[in-house]
Amino acid sequence: MYKGKRTLFYNGEILVDLMIDEDDGRDDERYLIYDQNERQSWEVIIVLPGVEEIPSDTFFGCENVKTVIMADTVRRIEWRAFAGCERLVFVRLSLTLEFIASSAFQECYSLVSIFIPPSCEEIRDYAFGGCQKLIIFNVPHHTQLGENVIARTALLKVTSFKTNEWGEYFENTEEVNQWIKNINQGEDYELHRACSSFNPLVEAIYGIVKQRGLCSFQKKNQIGLTALDYLVANPYVEKEIDQKLLMKRYVMEMMGEAV
Incomplete structure (x- = not known):
């Protein structure tokens, strides 16, 4: 428990086995340690010191997680690691974080703000896509941003950049990425x-x-x-x-x- 909330103290274990169906190409997940009921009970994730990577799909679809606090040893967050955490509102990233993979926080609908540490070198496509309430995206100038990192977010909606019917901005990627980094300049x-x-x-x-x-x-x-x-x-x-x-x-x- 952390502040009276159901908490997972994550030690870096592989929690999900991701399998690809060869017939239709769709992915299927198998929970290795905690079942779906247990995963849905977590409200807080605390990543313990010593963990350097959050593997793909580790907390995918943990809908009741509201808080994520990472020790400053985490260097990589892999594909869909926190995607679909619909009630996630508070994230403290590691101060040594270097890499955020595609769709890492995709469709975290309740996330309003994210502060990317200076150590981060790259954030890939759709990392925060579909985070509908995201308005504060504080990112260093040197961090390389992929395509549609903030697609379908509140932040993108306050701009005049053109998007397609799915809220994507492929044609304006470079302009959007530069705009993001210059919001508080001057x-x-x-x-x-x-x-x-x-x-x-x-x-x-x-x-x-x-x-x-x-x-x-x-x-x-x-x-x-x-x-x-x-x-x-x-x-x-x-x-x-x-x-x-x-x-x-x-x-x-x-x-x-x-x-």
Whole structure:
């Protein structure tokens, strides 16, 4: 149990045997350790230290999982590893993660935000396709993105990029991928970047607020999100950064300067 929720502490075991039917080419899964009822009981997945890879289909279709927390030893997430986790809302990825395979988080309908660590070199096709509520997709500039990584997401819907009838953007892949990486670029969004970093520091955030004023917390970027939206969603905030305390500190200092 983790915070009173049914939890799997994952140690890297192979949980699923994926077999391909030679007659029709369709895949079939065989559960090796936990049956379907047990898999559907999990609400939290905690990946233990030492695990370096989440194999294909490991948590595919675990519909009641809401939280995934990875130790910082995980380097690869393979094909459909978390696909179909329909109630998944919180993911903390490993800070040494290098690779996210195709469809790894496809159709995680409840996922609103994902923060890709600087270590990640590649995210392949449809990795987050069909994540209907996904609006925060924080990704480093150097990370190579495949095709349709954010197809059929809330993030794609706020753009003017053309899609086909299935919500795919094959013809605009390069433009979409560049747009994703530049959402919070520019001087006006310095606070957004600080709040979505992988080591959000109170002093760094306060320094920007002091320079730009309290209104900087409520300034919206091109997709309608504030710096505070990123800060609240950021899974790498080690301790809560209290906006009210920052505001109080700002006001007190301004009053002191006025005196």
